[in-house]
Amino acid sequence: MRYHAYTATNDLDSLSLHEAPTPEPGPGQVRVRMGAASLNYRDLLIVTGRYPGMVSKGLIPGSDGAGTVEAVGPGVSRWQVGDRVTGTFFETWLGGPMVPAHFEHSLGGTAPGVFTEQRLFPAEALVATPAHLSDEEAATLPCAALTAWNALFEGPVPLKPGDTVLVLGTGGVSMFALQFAKAAGAEVILTSSSDAKLERGRALGADHLINYAKQPDWDQAVLAATGGRGVDHVVEVGGPGTLQRSISAARHGGQVHLIGVLTGGTLEPLPILFKTVTVRGVFVGSRTMFEAMNRLITQRGLKPVIDRVFPFAEARDALKHQIGASHFGKLVVKIG
Structure with missing residues (x-):
């Protein structure tokens, strides 16, 4: 599989493609073939050294991604091969109040991100993708959409x-x-x-x-x-x-x-x-909030606002484009 990672600290130009063997899911894990990822301002803060506790060197960036389940590990009943899923920003924040321990499991920051062709997720850290959304559209939901939802409704x-x-x-x-x-x-x-x-x-x-x-x-x-x-x-x-x-x-x-x-x-x-x-x-939200938000998105047929979609090979260009803040809505990287 191919993935993007930084090879130097605080150096956006060091973001480059690498290859690794396809990971096999262990107990309670799911392997997702990623279809798309979206960018957040947080990604720029991390790679420019302005995000406390985050180190960019060796990091696979990106907190927001969606794709399709292609393998499940032992003990997983929540998902089946072929299910379309979206990852959660905090892999351990399933519900209830935010606690400091969840910070250690934030994608693209303290945990490897989603700028990768395949990724292992805890089965509990995924939500079903609304059927009317593409992977590019669903990839915009985990941080930006859920943050807005949490602010207004939680x-x-x-x-x-x-x-x-x-x-x-x-x-x-x-x-x-x-x-x-x-x-x-x-x-x-x-x-x-x-x-x-x-x-x-x-x-x-x-x-x-x-x-x-x-x-x-x-x-x-x-x-x-x-x-x-x-x-x-x-x-x-x-x-x-x-x-x-x-x-x-x-x-x-x-x-x-x-x-x-x-x-x-x-x-x-x-x-x-x-x-x-x-x-x-307001710091993003839990899986329970994500599922509530997706119900509204599904019921109202809402479509995320996407400014531009970049090819996977141009992930670095996508991040650089974000610096100018000229976009309207979300910037997305197509992976699949």
């Missing part, structure tokens, strides 16, 4: 019809948040620095569009769009550089779901207190 105050959601930017998490919010009957405010991307967001159902390059005080534009009330939920992917305005844009008692670390900056905490806003860290 928190202390889940999204409900009629709520208002603020979505920052047009990356993978944001586009899934837009689609999920609309599927749940919510109103969505979308921000971007590109009018063209905003119009694509409108086509997906965004109700209000804000170009933050033209309106730097975009939190005030959000308040104006909600009649001064503020939004119920903010899907916050920017980090410190946008968090202050996200808190400002939330309603009293609103929820700010902190996901991304794309920007630097400082935070004044008093508005959190004065507005009784909940700032909640």
